[in-house]
Amino acid sequence: MTYPIIHVPDHAGEMLEALGTKSKFWYSADGKRVLYKEGRPESSEHWAEKVGCEICRLLGIPHAEYELATWKGRKGVVSETFVPDGGRLVFGNELLAKIVRGYQYAQRYRARQHRITRVMSVVRSRGLGYPMGFVPPTEFRSAGDVFVGYLMLDALVANQDRHHENWALIIDKNQQVTLSPTFDHASSLGRNERDESRLRRLNTRDSGDSMEHYASRAESAFYTLGGVKPLKTLEAFKEAARISPPAARYWISWLDKVSVQEFEAIVKRIPESEISDAARRFAVRLLEINRARLLAW
Numbered sequence: 001m002t003y004p005i006i007h008v009p010d011h012a013g014e015m016l017e018a019l020g021t022k023s024k025f026w027y028s029a030d031g032k033r034v035l036y037k038e039g040r041p042e043s044s045e046h047w048a049e050k051v052g053c054e055i056c057r058l059l060g061i062p063h064a065e066y067e068l069a070t071w072k073g074r075k076g077v078v079s080e081t082f083v084p085d086g087g088r089l090v091f092g093n094e095l096l097a098k099i100v101r102g103y104q105y106a107q108r109y110r111a112r113q114h115r116i117t118r119v120m121s122v123v124r125s126r127g128l129g130y131p132m133g134f135v136p137p138t139e140f141r142s143a144g145d146v147f148v149g150y151l152m153l154d155a156l157v158a159n160q161d162r163h164h165e166n167w168a169l170i171i172d173k174n175q176q177v178t179l180s181p182t183f184d185h186a187s188s189l190g191r192n193e194r195d196e197s198r199l200r201r202l203n204t205r206d207s208g209d210s211m212e213h214y215a216s217r218a219e220s221a222f223y224t225l226g227g228v229k230p231l232k233t234l235e236a237f238k239e240a241a242r243i244s245p246p247a248a249r250y251w252i253s254w255l256d257k258v259s260v261q262e263f264e265a266i267v268k269r270i271p272e273s274e275i276s277d278a279a280r281r282f283a284v285r286l287l288e289i290n291r292a293r294l295l296a297w
Ligand SMILES: Nc1ncnc2c1ncn2[C@@H]1O[C@H](COP(=O)(O)OP(=O)(O)OP(=O)(O)O)[C@@H](O)[C@H]1O
Pocket: 017, 019, 020, 021, 022, 024, 035, 037, 064, 065, 079, 080, 081, 082, 083, 089, 161, 165, 166, 183, 184, 185, 186
């Protein structure tokens, strides 16, 4: 059965979400706060978001819920808020600015001070709670161990957008602080590729143009000390795995239990109106390659 496409009423777009780069707004549906977020025209962002969400579910990774959606004939996703009433999000840049003098708080992209070691020290803070509803396995020591799972997800789906406003903590109305579930995975699975280049990469014999090569190039939004280039998504995961090996082993063992056929089944459930056949094949092959690269860790 294909995933539903939620029809967002025309008049829903009254409160605009200021943060972020795409057209989006919050509205109320059945008494719940829901974000509508549009994909860039001609991109695969909306279905990439949905696939990312369903992969999180398979892997037990705490995540924002997404459904495919349409508003005024445009394509997007909807996501019910994961912030409880009276609570708020505190983003990575705000947190890092507290511990790193002169942190480039306002830099949206290529923030070279955004390092795995620093982020891990924030999310491993004593007293930081696990994401709501997450039951930690015995080997977990902190919410940072969950964050290692977010980085494994990024490497798996080739999410290139885990910048310092795409991870956060939640402060609830009683001042309890927890790690936010993972959100915003729209910039993944080769979302900007044209079908022509997808097919070329899928069918080529030229190793420089291959899917493997493509997969190896995915960049994260994390840097190392003195590094001018961002880490690759797999390097970012490995860096976190060095800091917390038991967590990395835990998440990798989950990944090992999930088959490529299960990924394929998720991609198959995206309705035909939203995704081309080439894009489906490309996404599944990318997941297959990235899964193998992660399992080789
Ligand atoms: N399910 C949710 N619950 C609560 N807040 C959310 C949810 N989804 C998104 N948000 C909030 O909305 C903001 C924008 O959402 P998101 O990051 O998905 O959009 P974006 O435009 O893709 O951002 P970016 O500029 O990072 O590409 C988030 O930073 C977060 O504050």
